[in-house]
Amino acid sequence: MTGIGMKPLGGDDPQRLGVYRLLGRLGAGGMGRIYLARSTVDGSLVAVKTLLAEGLVSETDRRRFAREVTLARRIDSAFTARVRDADPGAEQPWMAIEYIPAPALSELVRSEGRLPGSAVRWIAAGTAQALVILHEAGIVHRDVKPQNILLPLAGPRLIDFGISHANDITRTSLTLGTIAFTSPEQARAEPSTTASDVYSLGATLFHLAVGRPPYPETADTIRLLTLVQRGALDLTGLPKELTPLIRPCLAADPAQRPEPADVLRQFLEELDRSPTSRRGERWLPPRWTALIEAYEAQGRALREGGGGDEALTVDARTRQVPPPAPTRVSTEERAARREQAARAARKEEEQRAARQKQEERDRAERERAARAARERKEAEDRRRAAARARAAAEAEKKQRREREERERRQRAEQARRAQRARASGQAGAASPGRGGAASSPRPPSGAKAGAPTAAPRASASSPSSAAKTADSSSGCFWVVIAVIAFAVFIWKPWDGSDTAGSTGSGTSTGGASSSTSSGTYSSGGLGSATTTGTSTGGGTGSGPTRDTSASGTSTSGSSTGGSSTSGATTSAPTTAVSRTPSPADRAFASVRAGDCLDAYQNGYGSWSRTAPERVGCGAADAYLRVLRVTPSGGGCTSGSGRGSWWHTGVDHTFTNLCVERQFRTGQCFLAKAGGGRPGPANLLTMWSCGAGRVPSEFSYIMQVTALLPSSAGTNACPADPGHYRYSWNVYDGRTMICAKVA
Structure with missing residues (x-):
């Protein structure tokens, strides 16, 4: 639908469509061609868009074309191209x-070059007016770009909406030309909204003001698509006066972008403050208006040509013979004009120098802001690390206090049990009878040890004998009480000298019996203390065995003799020394299969981090994916971008992370030399693509250019003039990494 640039009809072009006779070809779109045609009814000129197809038109393409016709007919505005007829x-x-x-x-x-700020705002207002009309009709254009905005002097006209963009996203050759003006959500194949048109408007206005799209310059289409998906803008060169207009339109979050009506309102408010014309002659530079006027003159010539259509089959870039040159001016006037031109050139140079200085100041300000942000982040990281260290120290101190308190209670319990056992033993030794029976007299010297001693006979009819027996029993009872009191006073259980936490050995011998006691302390909870007691006498017998240790240590006692008994002995408790996990131990323990980590090998035999840090697998710094976690120290597959990350905890436990490198286009890794060219590569490494040095083990920095199926072969890797193509197979041979020497 342009004017100048019409080409003759080709052999495969129709001569007539409906009531319109085709005059020449104006251009081609994503799925059709556009012709200049004249109506055989009223002689008016129109632009006819037709659907391209090899052979019969498919039903799918026909439905899409009908949908575009329906959408275009819903709009009847001076800011778009109106539909005149369709079939x-x-x-x-x-x-x-x-x-x-x-x-x-x-x-x-x-x-004709870039535009000044006032002209950019004028075009922004006209295009925003067209978007307001489309959005009110429920239409999202989805392909706003410089190629789809015509500029007559009356104001911008938005064309080609609907089916062309729907077809573009299925054809790579057509998508490449519009990626730089596509919104991030469209590049990620997410639904398009009216905010998507606003983002494309911002990218178009940036192109008018700076002369390039708002992304770092690159010839790599895949890298450009990645930049658009992430919203990684490069706004270097954007005039400061246009930043409030363009920067909000390029917000990564669609909810933060302005509405087209806001852009239009901003221009109208400025127009109200300084009333002036709304036509392009007031806002556009002369070099732009000259080209626009040439187009409009060509359009008038075509309309006035009437039936002389044979002249339209040649290239319409040819023009009429220009009029004769004006009369030569005087020398003084020429000198004045040269002086005026020189002043204009100097002024333009000064403005360019001022813009460069302003750009340098803006760049320095951005660098200062970025440096301040990094310093704030580093300070915050240090503060958080210190807080984590304090929390870990407090937790360790609390655990130590709890452990000491638990051990103290165990020792006290052991002491109480030992006291009760000893008290029971002493009472048994002092009281040989039960039920308050009197102590038996010592057996005669000639009696056999252990044999029962006969009591002296007494007559039941003798009251004096019964009285004597009662007096004897009462006296023995008080003797027993005195003996027990004396034994307790000598033993002194209250001074706590025999505690469960003491260690050592002791031996006591009395009469025909002896006992031995020993204790052992084991650190780390790997050993236990055992106490045994043994006594020997004239006869044989056995005493009871019981468990009196809180930590599971058993005590036993045995006795040999006719009537001697030894009480159970209590062991010293075993103290288990626990180790508090370090932050690295906790980090490794939290990793699970399927997690992604911000870490890589640094080329010097170690990892970029001392402990893993988990990130989202879709993040740009997700360099590793965990395939398996083997706490027992099992092996992992190595090579082809896979390897192991070992860790030994403070408690001597082992953790092994089986990891796999996550590759992305544009990343770089290290490779060794092999026959004067890149050879074996460490695919787990990550290196700066612009670095001037590499570790001594390596010779090359390789940059990933594409990720393709292995069956495609190296020849399928993207061609790059001046670089050889190399490839490595990864992911069990299913994927091929295409790379070049960075």
């Missing part, structure tokens, strides 16, 4: 659109 059901579907003899913004920037 989507014809053998070759077509649509006649209003012919606008004007250049596209892309051609104006390419041939």
Whole structure:
């Protein structure tokens, strides 16, 4: 739908579509061609868009074309190209659109250069007006770009909405030309909204003001698509006066972008403050208006040509013979004009120098802001690390206090049990009878040890004998009480000298019996203390065995003799020394299979981090994916981008992470030399692509250019003039990494 640039019809072009006679080819879109045609009814000029197809038109393409016709007919505005006629059901579907003899913004920037800020705001207002009308009709354009905005002097006209973009996203060759003006959500194949049109408007305005798209320059289409998906902008060169207009439109979050009505309102408010014309002659530089006027003159010539259509089959870039040159001016006037031109050149140079200085100041300010942000982040990281260290120390101190308190209670319990056992033993030794029976007299010297001693006979009818027996029993009872009191006073259980935490050995011998006691302390909870007691006498017998240790240590006692008994002895408790896990231990313990980590090998035989840090697998710094976690120290597959990350905890336990490198286009890794070219590579490494040095073990920095199926072969890797193509197979041979020497 442009004016200048019409080409003759080709052999495969139709001569007539409906009531329109085709005059020449204006251009080609994603799925059709656009012709200049004249109506055989009223002689008016139109731009006819037709659907391209090899053979019969498929039903799918016909439905898409009909949908575009329906959408275009819903709009009747001076800010778009109106639909004049259409026949989507014809053998070759077509649509006649209003012919606008004007250049596209892309051609104006390419041939006449960038625009000043006032002209950019004027174009922004006109395009925003067109978007307001489309959005109110429930239409999302989805392909706003410089090629789809025509610029007559009356104001911008938005064209080609609907089906062309729907087809572009299925054809790579057509998508490449519009990626730089696509919103991040569209590049990620997410639903398009009115905010998507606002982002594309911001990218178009940036192109008008700076002369390039708002992304780092790159010839790698895949890298450009990645930059667009992430919203990684490069706004270097954007004039400061246009930043409030363009920067909000390029917000990564669609909810933070302005509405088209806000952009239009901002321009109208400025226009109200300084009333002036709304036509392009007031806002555009002379070099732009000259080209636009040439287009409009060509359009008038075509309309006034009437039936002379044979002249339209040649390239419409030819023009009429120019009029004769004006009369030569005087020498003084020429000198004045040269002086005026010199002043204009000096002023333009001064403005360019001022812009460069302003750009340098802006760049320095951005660097200072970035440095301050890094310093704040580092200070915050240090503060958090110190807080974590304090919390770990407090936790360790609390655990130590709890452990000491638990051990103290165990020792006290052991002491109480030992006291009760000893008290029971002493009472048994002092009281040989039960039920208050009197102590038996010592056996005669000639009696056999252990034999019962006969009591003296007494007559039941003798009262004096019974009285004597009662007096004797009462006296023995008080003797027993005195003996027990004396034994307790000598033993002194209250001074706590025999505690469960003491260690050592002791031996006591009395009469025909002896006992031995020993204790052992084991650190780390790997050993236990055992106490045994043994006594020997004239006869044989055995005493009871019981467990009196809180830590599971058993005590036993045995006795040999006719009537001697030894009490159970209590062991010293075993103290288990626990170790508090370090932050690295906790970090490794939290990793699970399927997690992604921000770590890589640094080329010097170690990892970029001392402990793993988990990140989202879709993040740009997700360099590793965990395939398996083997706490017992099992092996992992190595090579082809896989390896192991070992860790030994403070408690001597082992953790092994089986990891796999996550590759992305544009990343770099290290490779050794092999026969004067890159050879074996460490695919787990990560290196700066612009670095001037590498570790001594390596010779090359390799940059990933593409990730393809292994069956594609190295020849499928993207070609890069001046670079050889190399490849490595990873992921069990299913994927091929294409790389070049960085």
